[in-house]
Amino acid sequence: MSTQNRIEDELKKDTEEEATGALVVNELERHGIHQTDIKRLQEAGFYTIDAIAYSPRKALLAIKGFSEAKVDKIMKEVSCLINIGFTTALDIQTRRNELIFITTGSKELDRLLGGGIE
Numbered sequence: 001m002s003t004q005n006r007i008e009d010e011l012k013k014d015t016e017e018e019a020t021g022a023l024v025v026n027e028l029e030r031h032g033i034h035q036t037d038i039k040r041l042q043e044a045g046f047y048t049i050d051a052i053a054y055s056p057r058k059a060l061l062a063i064k065g066f067s068e069a070k071v072d073k074i075m076k077e078v079s080c081l082i083n084i085g086f087t088t089a090l091d092i093q094t095r096r097n098e099l100i101f102i103t104t105g106s107k108e109l110d111r112l113l114g115g116g117i118e
Contacts (some may be wrong), residue, residue: 020050022048023048023049023050023081023082024047024048024049025042025046025047025048025051025052026038026079027036027043027049027081028049028074028078028081030040031077031080031081032073032077033073033074033077033080037065037070037074038065039065040063040065040066041063041074042061044059044063046097049081050076050082052074052075052078053075053078053079053082053084054084055074055106057071060074060075094117099118100118101115101116101117101118102116102117102118103116104116104117
């Protein structure tokens with residue numbers, strides 16, 4: 001694969017990742033959570049998967065109609081959708097090494113920016 005094709009593939013992949021952004025709570029329906037539970041989550045102010053993942057369990061238990069078993073099921077599905085675990089420095093370094101820099105055409109500006117624009 002040529003360098004140009006590789007760069008285009010990576011740019012396409014990055015664009016797709018940026019386009020998706022945060023996962024909305026409606027995504028849980030595809031993973032076995034009922035629409036009524038999703039509606040209750042939204043009424044309680046949880047609109048993204050991240051909001052659910054980083055909220056305390058007690059906040060989810062405070063939602064009317066949510067039992068401990070239901071909260072456990074929701075948290076299990078949320079943890080499958082996003083990585084809230086530990087990330088090693090090696091993983092971060094690998095991702096940083098794969099970044100593509102675009103030059104501005106000005107060597108001085110590129111130097112100030114640390115090699116160009118990511």
